[in-house]
Amino acid sequence: GAGVSQTPSNKVTEKGKYVELRCDPISGHTALYWYRQSLGQGPEFLIYFQGTGAADDSGLPNDRFFAVRPEGSVSTLKIQRTERGDSAVYLCASSSLTSGDSTDTQYFGPGTRLTVL
Amino acid sequence: AQTVTQSQPEMSVQEAETVTLSCTYDTSENNYYLFWYKQPPSRQMILVIRQEAYKQQNATENRFSVNFQKAAKSFSLKISDSQLGDTAMYFCAFLLSGTYKYIFGTGTRLKVLA
Known part of the structure; x- marks a missing residue:
């Protein structure tokens, strides 16, 4: 595709429910990032994938959060037993890693706004 | 641990x-x-715009330039000839070399006034 896409654009769920957020990176991009952006804050790093593997998941807040990228392209962020504090915009970004490190330009998706009631 | 601070929550410019x-x-x-x-x-x-810490020369991209003061740990963004399309939130971010964990500031909301 032309850019990074994320679905759904908005998700409203009830406390305790399970949600999945999807990210389609730019075709061919090896690196994929997930961020969480709470109201009035900057993006907060959650997890980084290089190919299919999570190279750094140190930003995941607890074990209710999990992300996969089984074929090295599409990624899904999974949140179990959602809490009201999980409400935020979840951003995905991808980059090409042509320079061999993580400083290549990140291309961000529009985000998924998650609201937990 | 690294931190990033943006002390101007909102700004406006003609x-x-x-x-x-x-x-x-x-x-x-x-x-x-x-x-x-x-x-x-x-x-x-x-x-x-991006700046490598090992480079002393300040980065420039068209109307956007930075003032990088490594000793003072300061990294300001200058926007020249502001345009209405520059209205946005601006985030400063830090990345330690060899890592993947970008650290963002809380942002500055810039409004360009006609």
Whole structure:
């Protein structure tokens, strides 16, 4: 595709429910990032994938959060037993890693706004 | 741990004027990268400019330039000839060399006035 896409654009769920957020990176991009952006804050790093593997998941807040990228392209962020504090915009970004490190330009998706009631 | 601070929550500037957004950071490391990202109301973030810490020369991209003061741990963004399309949230970000964990500041909301 032309850019990074994320679905759904908005998700409203009830406390305790399970949600999945999807990210389609730019075709061919090896690196994929997930961020969480709470109201009035900057993006907060959650997890980084290089190919299919999570190279750094140190930003995941607890074990209710999990992300996969089984074929090295599409990624899904999974949140179990959602809490009201999980409400935020979840951003995905991808980059090409042509320079061999993580400083290549990140291309961000529009985000998924998650609201937990 | 590294931190990024943007002390100006909101700023405004007249069209065609120049504005400077401030960013300070804290790290004990020597090799890192600094970035400015723009997030327009449509929400999709885009990279504005980047600076390698080992480079003394300040980065420039068209109307956007930075003032990188490594000793002071300061990384300000100057926007010249401001345009209405520059209205957005601007985030300063830090990346330690060899890592993947970008650290963003809380952002500055810039409004360009006609």
